[in-house]
Amino acid sequence: MMETNNSDELIALARGPNKIVNRYNSFIINDFKFYTREWKKFRKIQNSGVMVEADGKFYYSALKDIYELDYYEKFKVVLFRCDWIDINSPRGLKQDANRFTLVNFSRLIHTGVLLKDDPFIFSSQARQVFYVQDTKDKDWFTVIKTKPRDLYDMENQVEDDDDDTYTQCMPYNFMPADDLNATTMLIRTEFEGN
Secondary structure, three states, rough: OOOOHHHHHHHHHHHHOOOEEEEOOOOEEEEEEEEEEEHHHOOOOOOOEEEEEEEEEEEEEEEEEHHHHHHHOOEEEEEEEEEEOOOOOOEEEEOOOOOOOEEEEOOOOOOOOOOOOOEEEEEEEEEEEEEEEEEOOOOOOEEEEEEOOOOOOOOOOOOOOOOHHHHHHHHOOOOHHHHHHHOOOOOOOOOOOO
16 A cells, blocks of 8 residues: 655645635735625725736736635635736727826626636735726726735835934923922822722
8 A cells, every 4th residue: 555645735635625615795815905896886995906917917807706715624715706807908908198007897808708718816916906987088997006004115214313303203291200200199089999
């Protein structure tokens, strides 16, 4: 009998995913919260824009579905099903005079209709974008790339030894250490203990 050294993950992958698939309306990954296009239709949010970079090109889409594949509790994979813009056609992607990227959602590729089409990406590949409808041509949408919320670009700057740097950060009601002992105690004493 041949002895094998296959890991549990490899065996689970060979078995394939569980036949029951979880479907979600929203998912948080890469510090972005994505919503499906259908779910956000009746809301004021617009978090269904997806961008992926592959082969040196940017692909743009709207998030259609979110699926979680379960490989029998060994690991899980989350896939995004997207409606991909045809970026190879000037009727699907163009740049305006100000070099903004515009997309047209009536020109889609990889819709999943044909067997060779693959509308899925791993959720970890997704970056979030927003689409703003062009006021002159309603078929075109300007792509707005975003950064995750609460993520700030803090440049590494070396400050000179300047005392003003610290005083600018001090609160206006800063109290020197010598005055701490002279403060009044703020304890309520009119109540009796139990």
